Amino acid sequence: MALISTVFAAEGPVPKGVPHLDHVFVIMMENHGYNQIVNNPDAPFANELARSANS
Numbered sequence: 001m002a003l004i005s006t007v008f009a010a011e012g013p014v015p016k017g018v019p020h021l022d023h024v025f026v027i028m029m030e031n032h033g034y035n036q037i038v039n040n041p042d043a044p045f046a047n048e049l050a051r052s053a054n055s
Contacts, residue, residue: 028049030037037043038050 030046037046039047
């Protein structure tokens with residue numbers, strides 16, 4: 001009976017692609033203080049993100 005009901009199930013509308021996003025937020029959490037990360041050569045990825053966010 002379940003097989004029959006899935007065969008005749010009504011289909012929904014066809015998606016028209018991915019919706020356009022106006023804003024994207026990246027939230028990066030770190031368990032160190034600001035002064036331990038910013039300008040620290042051991043945290044190149046975090047520093048590059050900080051630099052690119054200011055431009």
